[in-house]
Amino acid sequence: MELVVRDLGVARGGVPVLDGVGFALAPGRALVLRGPNGVGKTTLLRTVAGLQPALAGTISGGGERIAYAGHSDGLKAMLSVRENLTFWAQVFGQSDIAPAIQGFGLTGLEDRMAGTLSAGQKRRLGLARLGVTGRPVWVLDEPTVSLDTASVALFAQAVRQHLASGGSALMATHIDLGLDEAEVLDLTPFRAKPRAAVQDEAFL
Amino acid sequence: MIALLKRDMALAVRAGGGFGLGLAFFLIVVTLVPFGIGPESDLLSRVAAGVLWIGALLACLLSLDRIFALDWEDGTLDLLATSPLPLEGAVTVKALAHWLTTALPLVLVSPALGLLLNLPAGGYLWVPVSLALGTPALSVIGTFGAALTVGLKRGGLLLSLLVLPLYVPTLIFGAEVARRGVDGLELQAPLLMLAGISFGTLALLPFASAAVLRVNLR
Secondary structure: EEEEEEEEEEOOEEEEEEEEEEEEOOOOOOEEOOOOOOOOHHHHHHHHOOOOOOOEEEEEOOHHEEEEEEOOOOOOOOHHHHHHHHHHHHHHHOOOOOOHHHHHOOOOOOOOOOHOOOOOHHHHHHHHHHOOOOOOOEEOOOOOOOOOOHHHHHHHHHHHHHHHOOOOOEEEEEOOOOOOOOOHHHHHHHOOOOOOOHHHHHHH | HHEEEEEEHHHOOOOOOOOOEEEEEEHHHHHHHHHOOOOHHHHHHHHHHHHHHHHHHHHHHOOHHHHHHHHOOOOOOHHHHHOOOOOOHHHHHHHHHHHHHHHHHHHHHHHHHHOOOOOOHHHHHHHHHHHHHHHHHHHHHHHHHHHHHHOOOHHHHHHHHHHHHEEEEEEEHHHHHHHHHHHHOHHHHHHHHHHHHHHHHHHHHHHHHHHHHEEEEE
C-alpha cells in the first residue's frame, strides 16, 4: 500500500504556506523534501502524520501506518536509554528493542540516563525509536541534525534496511544520504500565493 | 496504557519529578492554619475538616501544570498523538498517574494532619473517605485544565484560574461529607453527590481533554 498525497494544502498558524502538493510513496522507496527555510516542510510532514488537519486535498495510506519523528526526540532525561526505548516499544505493541539499539550504535549506553547523553547520542536514540514502532512509513523531520558523519552513515544504513524490508520514508533533510531509492521533491513551486484579502483584514 | 502509567509513576518519583511536593505543601498549609487563627482547640476542631479539604485541593493544584507541560516540551506529546494509544486513554492514564502520585498520598496523610488541627473523632474516618472519593474529580478536572493551557508560556497561573472555579462543586460536597462525618450526621446525600461528581467527570472530561489537546498540538 502506498502513501498517496493529492492536491494537499497546508497552513501554519492559520496562514496557508503550501498549495497543490501531490506525490506518491511506494513501499521500498524514499522521498526527500527540499526547499528553503519556512517553505513549509515541517508543516507538510505534521499534516501527513495527522497532527494537524489539511486545508485542502487528501492523504491516503497514512494514519496508523506512520511513525513520526519531529525536531524533538520525545526522550525523558530521567529514564535510561533502555527504559525510553522499552516504553515506546510497549506503546506500539512491540517487544524487541535489541535491533534498534544495535542499529543506531547505542550498545553500551543502555543503562545511561538519557539526560546524560550528548546531543548526537540523543538524536540517535530518538531515531532508534522508529525501529521499535514496527510501522512501515517513516516521516522524518530533519533527522540528521546534530549527527556526525559516522552517525549519518549509520542512519542511512538503517533507512536502507527499512526500505529493503518493504518500508518507506518521507523526510525533510538538507544532507545527501546517498540513498539510491530516494527521489527528491522541491517544495518551492508549491508555495501558496499570498492572499491579499488576509492582509486587508489585518489592516482594518 | 500500562506502560504509560508505569513511565509516569517512575518519572514522578525520580529526581525533579515533584513527588512529595504536594505532600510537603499540604503539611505546611495545615501547620500554618493554627498560627493564623490562634491555638483555641474549639475553633480549630470546628474548621479542621474544611481546612484539610482546602489544603488538599491547593496541593493538588500545585502539580497540575506538570501533567502535559514536560511532555509537550520534549515532543513526547506529538509522538503519543501519532501512536496507537487513543489520546482519550492517554489523558485518562495521565490523570490516574497524577492521582496516584499527588492525591493518594494526601488522602493517606490527612488523618495524621487532622491531629494537628484537633480534628474531632468522627473526622478520622470521614475526612480520608471524602478525600479519596473527591480527589479523582480534582485530578481529572485538573488534567482538562492542563490540556487547555499546554504550550502556553507561564500557563500555570492561567491554569489555576481556570481550574479553581471548576473545583467548587467538589469542594462543597467533599467538605460537607467531612463536616457531617465529624458531627455524626446523616451524610448519604452529599456522599452520593461527591461520588457522582467524581464518576461523571471521569466519564466525560477525558474526551474534552483529548479534543483540546488535539487542537493545541496543531
